[in-house]
Amino acid sequence: xxxxxxxxxxxxxxxxxxxxxxxxxxxxxxxxxxxxxxxxxxxxxxxxxxxxxxxxxxxxxxxxxxxxxxxxxxxxxxxxxxxxxxxxxxxxxxxxxxxxxxxxxxxxxxxxxxxxxxxxxxxxxxxxxxxxxxxxxxxxxxxxxxxxxxxxxxxxxxxxxxxxxxxxxxxxxxxxxxxxxxxxxxxxxxxxxxxxxxxxxxxxxxxxxxxxxxxxxxxxxxxxxxxxxxxxxxxxxxxxxxxxxxxxxxxxxxxxxxxxxxxxxxxxxxxxxxxxxxxxxxxxxxxxxxxxxxxxxxxxxxxxxxxxxxxxxxxxxxxxxxxxxxxxxxxxxxxxxxxxxxxxx
Amino acid sequence: xxxxxxxxxxxxxxxxxxxxxxxxxxxxxxxxxxxxxxxxxxxxxxxxxxxxxxxxxxxxxxxxxxxxxxxxxxxxxxxxxxxxxxxxxxxxxxxxxxxxxxxxxxxxxxxxxxxxxxxxxxxxxxxxxxxxxxxxxxxxxxxxxxxxxxxxxxxxxxxxxxxxxxxxxxxxxxxxxxxxxxxxxxxxxxxxxxxxxxxxxxxxxxxxxxxxxxxxxxxxxxxxxxxxxxxxxxxxxxxxxxxxxxxxxxxxxxxxxxxxxxxxxxxxxxxxxxxxxxxxxxxxxxxxxxxxxxxxxxxxxxxxxxxxxxxxxxxxxxxxxxxxxxxxxxxxxxxxxxxxxxxxx
DNA sequence: CTGTTAGCGCTTTCAT
DNA sequence: ATGAAAGCGCTAACAG
Numbered sequence: 001x002x003x004x005x006x007x008x009x010x011x012x013x014x015x016x017x018x019x020x021x022x023x024x025x026x027x028x029x030x031x032x033x034x035x036x037x038x039x040x041x042x043x044x045x046x047x048x049x050x051x052x053x054x055x056x057x058x059x060x061x062x063x064x065x066x067x068x069x070x071x072x073x074x075x076x077x078x079x080x081x082x083x084x085x086x087x088x089x090x091x092x093x094x095x096x097x098x099x100x101x102x103x104x105x106x107x108x109x110x111x112x113x114x115x116x117x118x119x120x121x122x123x124x125x126x127x128x129x130x131x132x133x134x135x136x137x138x139x140x141x142x143x144x145x146x147x148x149x150x151x152x153x154x155x156x157x158x159x160x161x162x163x164x165x166x167x168x169x170x171x172x173x174x175x176x177x178x179x180x181x182x183x184x185x186x187x188x189x190x191x192x193x194x195x196x197x198x199x200x201x202x203x204x205x206x207x208x209x210x211x212x213x214x215x216x217x218x219x220x221x222x223x224x225x226x227x228x229x230x231x232x233x234x235x236x237x238x239x240x241x242x243x244x245x246x247x248x249x250x251x252x253x254x255x256x257x258x259x260x261x262x263x264x265x266x267x268x269x270x271x272x273x274x275x276x277x278x279x280x281x282x283x284x285x286x287x288x289x290x291x292x293x294x295x296x297x298x299x300x301x302x303x304x305x306x307x308x309x310x311x312x313x314x315x316x317x318x319x320x321x322x323x324x325x326x327x328x329x330x331x332x333x334x335x336x337x338x339x340x341x342x343x344x345x
Numbered sequence: 346x347x348x349x350x351x352x353x354x355x356x357x358x359x360x361x362x363x364x365x366x367x368x369x370x371x372x373x374x375x376x377x378x379x380x381x382x383x384x385x386x387x388x389x390x391x392x393x394x395x396x397x398x399x400x401x402x403x404x405x406x407x408x409x410x411x412x413x414x415x416x417x418x419x420x421x422x423x424x425x426x427x428x429x430x431x432x433x434x435x436x437x438x439x440x441x442x443x444x445x446x447x448x449x450x451x452x453x454x455x456x457x458x459x460x461x462x463x464x465x466x467x468x469x470x471x472x473x474x475x476x477x478x479x480x481x482x483x484x485x486x487x488x489x490x491x492x493x494x495x496x497x498x499x500x501x502x503x504x505x506x507x508x509x510x511x512x513x514x515x516x517x518x519x520x521x522x523x524x525x526x527x528x529x530x531x532x533x534x535x536x537x538x539x540x541x542x543x544x545x546x547x548x549x550x551x552x553x554x555x556x557x558x559x560x561x562x563x564x565x566x567x568x569x570x571x572x573x574x575x576x577x578x579x580x581x582x583x584x585x586x587x588x589x590x591x592x593x594x595x596x597x598x599x600x601x602x603x604x605x606x607x608x609x610x611x612x613x614x615x616x617x618x619x620x621x622x623x624x625x626x627x628x629x630x631x632x633x634x635x636x637x638x639x640x641x642x643x644x645x646x647x648x649x650x651x652x653x654x655x656x657x658x659x660x661x662x663x664x665x666x667x668x669x670x671x672x673x674x675x676x677x678x679x680x681x682x683x684x685x686x687x688x689x690x
Numbered sequence: 691c692t693g694t695t696a697g698c699g700c701t702t703t704c705a706t
Numbered sequence: 707a708t709g710a711a712a713g714c715g716c717t718a719a720c721a722g
Contacts (some may be wrong), residue, residue: 002463004699015709020701028707047463051399052699056714060396062444067433077426077627084429085422088412088445092457097466099407099444100433112437118347118392121442227631260633283628286572286601288608349715360693365717373691397715401698 003046012040023048054120061095063309064122066113066136067102068129078281079298080128083150086302087126094310096123110135117145123313126150126305148309150301152195152325160312162305162326164296166196169330170203170248171210173276173294176332177246178211181341182274186219186244188233188254197222200250200278219244223254230257237273238265245342246270249277252284255291255337270340280333289336297328304328348391357385368393399465406440408654409467411458411481412447413474423626424643425473428495431647432471439655441468455480462490468658471495471650493654495646497540497670505657507650507671509641511541514675515548515593516555518621518639521677522591523556526686527619531564531589533578533599542567545595545623564589568599575602582618583610590687591615594622597629600636600682615685625678634681642673649673 005023009016014033021029022037054060065087067080084100091098099122103109113136116122124146127136137156140147149161177185187204190197201220208215218240223229230249234257237243249255255277262269269275269289277284280295304326350368354361359378366374367382399405410432412425429445436443444467448454458481461467469491472481482501485492494506522530532549535542546565553560563585568574575594579602582588594600600622607614614620614634622629625640649671 002465002699006699016699017701017710018708021708024701030707033707045463047460049400049699050464050466051396051405052714053701054396054714055394055400055699055716056701058714077423077430081422081426084445088447092446092448097444097446097461099442100429101437101442102433103437115392116442118390119395120347121395227628256628256631260631263633283572283601286605288605347715351715361715362694362717363692366692369717375691378691394715397698398717399698400700400715401717403698 002049003044004049005046008037008041008044008046011044012037058120059313060121060123062097062099062122063091063124063126063306063313064099064101064113064116065126066109066128067100069103069105069109079279082298083128083302083305086299086304087306090303090306091310094306096306096310098306106135110139114139117143124148124309126309146309146312148305148312150305154195158324160308160324162301162308162328164301164330165327166199167203167206169278169294169296170200171207172203172330172332173248173278174204174207175211176292176334177248177274177276177338178207178213180246180274180338182244182246183213184219184242184244185213185246185248186221186233186237188230188247188249188258189220189222190225190229190250190254192222197250200248204248223250225251225253227253227257227260230254230259231261232257234258234261234273235265238262238267244273246274246338247276249275252277252279252281252291252293255284255293256287259287259291259337270337274340274342275337276332285333285335292335292338293333294330295333296330301328347394348389349394350391353382353386353389353391356389357382403465404658405466405468407442407444407467408436408469408471408651408658409444409446409458409461410471411454411473412445414447414449414451414454424624427643428473428647428650431644431649432651435648435651436655439651441651441655443651451480455484459484462488469493469654471654491654491657493650493657495650499540503669505653505669507646507653507673509646509675510672511544512548512551514623514639514641515545516552517548517675517677518593518623519549519552520556521637521679522593522619522621522683523552523558525591525619525683527589527591528558529564529587529589530558530591530593531566531578531582533575533592533594533603534565534567535570535574535595535599537567542595545593549593568595570596570598572598572602572605575599575604576606577602579603579606579618580610583607583612589618591619591683592621594620597622597624597626597636597638600629600638601632604632604636604682615682619685619687620682621677630678630680637680637683638678639675640678641675646673 005016005019009019019037022034088098101112103112113125127147127149149159152161152163187201189201221233221236223233255275258275259269262273276292278294280293284291284293308326350361350364354364364382367379433443446457448457458470472494494504497506497508519530534546566578566581568578600620603620604614607618621637623639625638629636629638653671
């Protein structure tokens, strides 16, 4: 049924080791033999057995992605799909297969990772989340396994990671509104335990401070990366005595919620409230009005993560003072939702 | 570094085969030995080497998903992510790992599949698309490899597949509008080469015919599974002399486009145009107004596909007259976008 | 019940 | 430049 090296060798009248040498592009082999063997391999439809190969080479040419468990899927699925696309594309270009895994809970997750790495089924791991204290990271680090984090962790400083400069991104977003003439600017944040929420909030703070604008605590609300957060935040903001004229939202989804709420109450965007948010999901340019958004290059994030991981698998000599934090550039896409200059006071 | 069966055996003072037997839950083994070995395995942190295991067992306990190539990503990413979630969840429950792959073009795709299957890296494949003539399906079928198609193919009748009854779904959607009192109903279809588009169109036709309603060719337009299609279709419809009062759209994304266009032209939904579409993506209940949609159970589709595939891997005795086409039920979720009864003529 | 033996398909010395 | 032999870690007969 299956064609093995042995079969090819027999048919070609050479030894198995010769065939193996041809396969691996070994230098000391006669051109004639090489050619002959190659033809026969082609004829017989030989495909190397990956398992046997892996067994002896102790490498699998595959990596694995750990998805956050459902409970943490507050981010939009769009985000992950984009990320995965980037990872898969780059991985196949490098000749790596991608395994995708997730656990129902943290314990299961750790078990899965451990099984995959210790069982030598994958060569490295891409983590798509960052918790505060993470048993998985501890395991990977202490085991010396190659891995890269998409996002950042302040507990683990020296690990490989790919992220945006979220502080700067939020700074830019806020500054954009300030430059349009806004002075009372609100912020709808995500879950406070997520680093991305904290970073973006800090960027907002910096921008406000930098321009000497007043920051009221009631202008900052926390929510999820969900539409509902925006919906609720909006009704809260609009009832404030001295309400903001503009808003930075931590995710485009949140903006949709804001839009929906504002729409119901007959407020207009951007005239009554200007909005900028993050991630630039495909829908954000298609809503009415289109939403200004910080494009964080999700695909690029995934692509780079894969690249960095595979590099570290192939030459694990990065103990020297190399960069281990990769920053993917962001850029502000200005759309209608922030194209309005309010009257100066 | 790595702990092997041999190591455990040595420490436990038994033979490697005994350890192996304990591992596989072999019946003829003394309880005492079993316990002892288990303790030592635990102590030493033994993890089986998957590659070695696979090499001898000729099975990998993993399956692979073939994503459509980017060009065909007309479907929303949400759809695939949901599908993948279902597949991954069910697969891990069955103890299978999921490999995810895609090629830049059809040739590459075939090469990848061939490499994975012939190279014994995966036991089976889930195809997430269906083209008319498919080299990949030909390869899988002639090689006798286990695989399942999400969607359906009219060229290959007897292959394993998981799908919705899209004809019926469209029939239901259309009938819902008819029962609300609509008589002039339009249809925005997807790419005509996709079977799902054709099935849904047929369901629409059936429903119209069934109720003896007039069907005009100008009430049926073809587009993509994208928002833009809806946007364009809308402006077309609304300019018709005797325009439809209701619309069935092939995907929720299309509805968003319709909504956006209608909104710009100050038409109201559902008063000026009622809408029902398909897939029930999370956003459809959150738009304004919320969109009535046929929930096709995407997660369930993936979950079942995985189940069916793994079953067929584990007992390939389904040559008998078993079912090989699995139909996932759909259900209509009625929301505001279709909650309006027009005046009878 | 348990130990011994022989591979799974491949790479990699070590010879020639 | 090529062949022979050993072994990666595991399972599955075959013997006790």
